[in-house]
Every structure is written in structure tokens, then in C-alpha cells.
Amino acid sequence: MLKLHRSTLVLCAILALLIFALFAGAGVAKPLHAWDWMDIASEGGTTLLAGCWLVMLLGSRPGGLVTRWLSGGLAAIMLGNWADLLDEFFKMGRDQYVNHWLEALVAVGMVTVTVGMYFWRHEQAHLNQHLEKRERLFRDHRAFDRITQLADANYLRRQIRLERQRNPGQACAVALLDIDGFHLINRTFGQREGDRALQAVGHMLLLNLRSDDLLCRYAGDRFAVLMPATSEVDAASRAQHLCAMVRQMRHHAGAVPVPLTLRHASAPADAAPDVVLRQLNRAMAPA
Amino acid sequence: MIRYCQADAPFIPARHQPALVLDYARSRDVPETVLVRGTGLLLADVPAAGDTLSPRAYLQLLANVGASLASPDTSFMLGQQMLPGHYGAVSHALLHAQNLRQALGTLVAWQSRLCPLLSPRWREEGGLAVLYWTDPFGAPGQLPFLVEMHMTAVVAMCRWLGGQRLPWRFCFNRCAPRQREQHEVHLGPALQFDCHLDAMLIDAALLDQPWPRGNATAAAVALADIAHEAQAQAPALLAALYDYLLEHIRCGPTLEGSAAAFGTSAATFKRHLARHGTHFQAELDQVRTHVALYLFQMRRYDNEAAAAYLGFHDATNFRRSFKRWTGQTPSLLRSGLA
Numbered sequence: 001m002l003k004l005h006r007s008t009l010v011l012c013a014i015l016a017l018l019i020f021a022l023f024a025g026a027g028v029a030k031p032l033h034a035w036d037w038m039d040i041a042s043e044g045g046t047t048l049l050a051g052c053w054l055v056m057l058l059g060s061r062p063g064g065l066v067t068r069w070l071s072g073g074l075a076a077i078m079l080g081n082w083a084d085l086l087d088e089f090f091k092m093g094r095d096q097y098v099n100h101w102l103e104a105l106v107a108v109g110m111v112t113v114t115v116g117m118y119f120w121r122h123e124q125a126h127l128n129q130h131l132e133k134r135e136r137l138f139r140d141h142r143a144f145d146r147i148t149q150l151a152d153a154n155y156l157r158r159q160i161r162l163e164r165q166r167n168p169g170q171a172c173a174v175a176l177l178d179i180d181g182f183h184l185i186n187r188t189f190g191q192r193e194g195d196r197a198l199q200a201v202g203h204m205l206l207l208n209l210r211s212d213d214l215l216c217r218y219a220g221d222r223f224a225v226l227m228p229a230t231s232e233v234d235a236a237s238r239a240q241h242l243c244a245m246v247r248q249m250r251h252h253a254g255a256v257p258v259p260l261t262l263r264h265a266s267a268p269a270d271a272a273p274d275v276v277l278r279q280l281n282r283a284m285a286p287a
Numbered sequence: 288m289i290r291y292c293q294a295d296a297p298f299i300p301a302r303h304q305p306a307l308v309l310d311y312a313r314s315r316d317v318p319e320t321v322l323v324r325g326t327g328l329l330l331a332d333v334p335a336a337g338d339t340l341s342p343r344a345y346l347q348l349l350a351n352v353g354a355s356l357a358s359p360d361t362s363f364m365l366g367q368q369m370l371p372g373h374y375g376a377v378s379h380a381l382l383h384a385q386n387l388r389q390a391l392g393t394l395v396a397w398q399s400r401l402c403p404l405l406s407p408r409w410r411e412e413g414g415l416a417v418l419y420w421t422d423p424f425g426a427p428g429q430l431p432f433l434v435e436m437h438m439t440a441v442v443a444m445c446r447w448l449g450g451q452r453l454p455w456r457f458c459f460n461r462c463a464p465r466q467r468e469q470h471e472v473h474l475g476p477a478l479q480f481d482c483h484l485d486a487m488l489i490d491a492a493l494l495d496q497p498w499p500r501g502n503a504t505a506a507a508v509a510l511a512d513i514a515h516e517a518q519a520q521a522p523a524l525l526a527a528l529y530d531y532l533l534e535h536i537r538c539g540p541t542l543e544g545s546a547a548a549f550g551t552s553a554a555t556f557k558r559h560l561a562r563h564g565t566h567f568q569a570e571l572d573q574v575r576t577h578v579a580l581y582l583f584q585m586r587r588y589d590n591e592a593a594a595a596y597l598g599f600h601d602a603t604n605f606r607r608s609f610k611r612w613t614g615q616t617p618s619l620l621r622s623g624l625a
Contacts, residue, residue: 146315146358153466153468154466183367183443183446183447184447186367186368187447191311191314191364191367191368192314195314218468218472219359219360219468219469219471219472219473220360220363220469220472220473221472222468222472277468278471278476281468281471281472281476282476284476285452285475285476
């Protein structure tokens with residue numbers, strides 16, 4: 001990610017050097033005994049930390065509006081503090097206001113970051129909407145599978161438990177969905193095609209879920225759907241619908257059509273998650 | 288004199304199993320430098336034709352991949368593609384196996400080619416066939432990973448070649464993992480933990496069910512092609528010792544006697560075993576545990592009979608020893624296995 005923002009980082013470095021040149025050229029170096037170590041430590045530390053935040057931010061975000069505002073603000077804070085720090089080493093003439101202007105960068109930066117945060121909130125709201133069926137009001141970034149970007153079985157168990165705590169009396173169902181002959185896709189076309197099939201099925205399932213439902217990758221080619229406020233009969237018909245939708249897909253490995261079909265089992269989530277899931281897995285086994 | 292090879296003998300062609308592991312790791316974006324650390328492998332897309340790895344280096348490669356991906360499905364995914372593999376004629380023989388019996392026979396006979404890091408052993412009695420796995424090169428820390436990988440390999444191979452999922456039952460020599468979804472999906476729902484043996488059980492009637500791809504001629508030709516290599520690779524030290532102990536288990540084998548059979552002094556033999564992270568008594572206890580389990584399970588022996596078979600003075604002594612080997616009394620274990 002950092003490579004993407006190389007020009008921003010280079011620009012910051014050049015500006016920092018320019019400010020240094022300005023102070024070194026226009027100011028007079030202060031003697032060592034006039035240095036205020038306390039100020040140097042605090043202003044130097046702030047500069048360094050603001051620089052770290054900038055690098056971390058750029059390292060974790062793609063470009064775009066929010067990134068521009070946030071990184072611009074952090075860069076301004078860093079440069080303002082940098083000027084403030086250089087002020088401790090160089091004495092500027094009374095008539096030169098440039099250092100005061102530079103120090104005002106800190107305030108400008110804070111306003112900029114705040115604006116960035118505001119846009120970030122908007123962005124996050126959109127992302128949350130997008131992630132809704134994958135995570136349901138609880139975030140744990142470690143629980144996500146790298147291939148399908150879905151949560152794992154552990155997360156599912158936690159969500160079943162949470163759901164039962166939140167709405168003790170309410171019916172709630174879990175369905176497992178398994179891709180038929182998935183191992184044949186791996187054998188015939190290789191594991192990368194297998195991964196693509198998993199992704200395709202994951203997308204198709206997500207498109208056909210309600211916003212309250214949660215889709216997880218249970219393990220291997222087995223998906224799990226948690227359906228809150230759903231009766232057993234309803235759950236079975238919804239699972240059937242999901243299978244029908246996947247059957248309609250026209251998935252291809254290269255140019256070769258690969259028909260994808262699912263089989264399913266569903267049950268009410270009215271016991272401990274382990275018990276429910278074990279029972280469902282037994283129901284999946286014979287096929 | 289018994290021939291054997293040790294964990295640092297380079298005999299695994301880098302283009303066989305290690306190449307598959309490398310390929311999988313790359314598909315999951317493991318950094319190359321992390322991948323080959325400590326294995327002596329060079330950074331190349333495909334390993335050179337003549338390159339070989341020692342079991343220790345291959346184990347290191349697996350450890351690197353496992354640690355780098357830190358994902359519970361790594362062992363299972365690696366197992367999925369391991370068999371029949373692309374290991375030359377012996378893979379062809381597996382591919383054309385006529386039935387489960389022949390496939391397992393080939394697997395056991397050619398283990399140093401097909402699954403060098405874990406020894407498959409096969410027993411059949413009373414309508415039950417058992418495929419169990421022992422550690423040939425001493426990698427106790429990696430054993431759960433290896434067992435998952437190899438069991439998945441056999442299950443996936445049989446499912447593909449046989450055209451259907453076989454009703455295996457699984458026993459694991461480990462405590463139940465916190466999450467068993469990977470086991471359930473990649474192996475099957477019949478899982479049992481804390482068993483003192485890593486084994487796969489199946490109804491013996493399924494051994495001779497014909498497989499759709501079976502081709503007697505192709506399999507025979509493939510095996511005939513490499514028949515001259517059958518003796519070329521010496522078995523792994525711990526696997527050879529296991530065989531020796533199993534054969535002599537009723538005569539109270541000793542360290543000195545075993546060392547002599549392997550053509551070394553007792554001190555050297557001890558050192559070899561230590562380098563594999565084990566010692567003679569541990570190996571002996573393991574074989575005796577396995578034999579006792581076999582007697583209980585397949586022959587329905589009681590403590591008296593098992594004690595007599597293994598050369599104990601009486602059942603009490605046997606019971607005490609068994610508790611020392613497994614941490615459980617025979618009767619407890621028997622009720623657990625039933």
C-alpha cells in the first residue's frame with residue numbers, strides 16, 4: 001500500500017527539508033546553553049509521532065478523498081511541529097513572521113484531519129452496509145477467511161451464542177451448504193480455480209440473503225448461514241432457494257463451464273452452537 | 288543387518304511433495320524468503336530436477352508454511368493434493384489402482400516415495416481394516432499437522448479414485464481440538480480423540496470394491512517399471528525400529544539387542560535416537576501400546592490374555608505398565624474405544 005503513496009511521502013520529505021533550509025538560511029543558530037531540552041523533546045516527539053501516523057495511515061489505505069484529507073492533515077501537523085522544533089535551534093529575526101505562519105500549520109492540520117474524519121464516517125457507513133451480511137454488529141478482523149472474505153466457524157459459534165442471549169425466546173436457524181463434487185473442481189482445474197469457485201458461490205449467497213442473515217465459511221467448501229428470527233420450515237425453504245440460485249449460475253474455469261450445485265441441511269439454533277453444528281454436519285455427511 | 292536412513296539424509300526429490308507445498312504457499316502469498324528459511328531450497332519457480340531434500344528440511348518447509356499462514360486449514364489443504372501426486376511411476380500405479388486394497392498396498396510399500404514424513408501401517412482382521420500412522424523421523428511437535436495432512440490425503444484420494452466418499456472412522460492420538468470443523472469437512476463426522484493412536488478405520492468389505500478408474504495392466508506396468516528401485520531407499524530409522532520391535536515384541540526386546548540388529552553399538556544407537564527426539568524406551572512403549580490396543584480392539588482380549596501375550600508376569604503388572612504408557616487403565620480405554 002505504501003508504494004502507492006510514494007509521491008506524497010517524497011513531497012513531505014522535500015517540504016521538511018525546505019523548512020529546514022529556510023531556518024538555517026534566515027535564522028541564527030542558538031548556542032547550546034540556550035537550548036530548552038524540554039521543548040525539544042516534546043516538539044520532536046510530536047513531530048516523530050505525527051510522521052508515524054502518516055506512514056501508518058498511508059500504509060493501510062488506498063488513495064481517495066478520505067485518504068487525502070487525513071494524510072494532508074497529519075502532514076500539516078507534522079510539518080508545523082517540525083517548524084516549531086527548528087525554532088528551538090535557530091533564532092529568527094523579530095520581523096520574520098514566517099515561522100509563526102509555519103507553526104500555525106498545526107492548527108490547520110487539526111481542522112483538516114477533522115474534516116477527513118467526517119468523510120471517513122460516511123465511508124465507513126457505506127462499508128458497514130456492504131459488510132452487514134458478513135459480520136453483524138461485531139468486528140473481529142482475525143476471524144475472516146482470506147479467500148472468500150467471510151467469517152469463520154468460530155465467529156459463527158459466537159454469533160449463535162450472542163443471538164440466543166439477545167433474543168432468548170425467538171426462533172433462529174442455521175443452515176449448512178456444501179458444494180457438490182468440489183474436490184473434482186480442484187482435481188480437474190487446480191486449486192486456484194477451486195478458490196475462484198468458492199468466491200463465486202460466496203458472492204451469490206451474499207446477494208440472496210436478507211440483511212439480518214450472516215454468511216460464514218464454515219470450513220473447506222462448506223458455508224453456513226445464520227438466520228435470526230426464522231422458523232425451521234422457513235430456514236429450509238430459504239436454504240433451498242439459495243441452492244436454486246447457485247444452480248442458476250454459469251461459472252466458468254477459463255472457457256470451460258463448471259456447473260455448481262449445493263446441498264443443504266438446516267436446523268433450529270436452539271442448543272449450544274457445538275451441538276447444533278455437529279448435528280448438522282452429521283446430516284451433511286452421507287451425500 | 289537392518290538398513291535404515293536418518294532424518295538428515297537427502298532423499299526426497301524437491302520436485303515431488305516439496306514442490307506441491309511451495310506451489311500452495313505461493314498461491315496463498317507466503318513471502319519466498321520466509322518459505323525457504325532453513326530448508327536449503329533455492330528461490331526458484333520450480334526446484335531443479337536433481338535437487339533433493341532431507342526429511343528434516345521438508346519438515347522445516349512445512350513448519351514455515353504452517354507458521355506463516357497461521358490458518359487452521361493449511362494441513363488439510365496440503366493433504367488434498369498430496370495423493371496420488373506427481374511422483375512418477377508410483378503415482379501412476381496409485382491412479383490405476385483397482386480397489387482400496389491395492390491403493391493402500393501401494394501406499395504402504397512405497398511410503399518413502401509417497402509419504403516420506405509419516406509411515407502408514409495397515410492391519411486387517413475380523414472384518415475391520417485399520418490404517419494407522421507412525422512418526423518415522425521424530426517430529427513430535429508437527430505430528431498433529433502431519434496426521435491431518437496425511438489422513439486428508441488418503442481420504443481425498445480414495446474419494447476421487449473410488450468415486451464416492453468412504454465411511455472412514457478416525458482416531459487421533461491427541462486431545463480434541465477446540466475447533467473441529469476442518470476435521471469434519473475434510474475428513475468426515477466420525478472423529479474420536481484421545482485414542483493413543485492415529486488411525487483410520489473402515490469396513491473390510493469396502494477394500495475389494497472395484498474402482499472406476501482401475502486398470503490392472505496399467506498399475507502392474509507402472510510398478511514393474513520401478514521394481515528395481517524397491518530396495519534402493521532404506522526405511523526411516525524409527526520406522527525400521529518400529530518394525531523390528533513389532534516383530535520381537537513377545538521376546539522382550541532390549542536396546543543392546545536392537546542396536547546389534549541395526550549393526551551399531553548401543554551408544555551410537557542411543558545417539559541416533561536422541562537426534563530423532565526420542566529414546567529406546569519411548570519407542571518400545573509405543574509399540575507395546577499399539578499391540579495392546581490391537582489385542583483389545585481386534586481380538587477382544589482381556590487384561591490377562593494381553594498380559595500373557597506381551598510377556599508380563601500377571602495382569603496387575605500389565606495394568607500398571609499400561610497406565611504408565613497411556614495415562615489410562617486398559618478398561619477405561621477399552622470402554623472409550625467401544
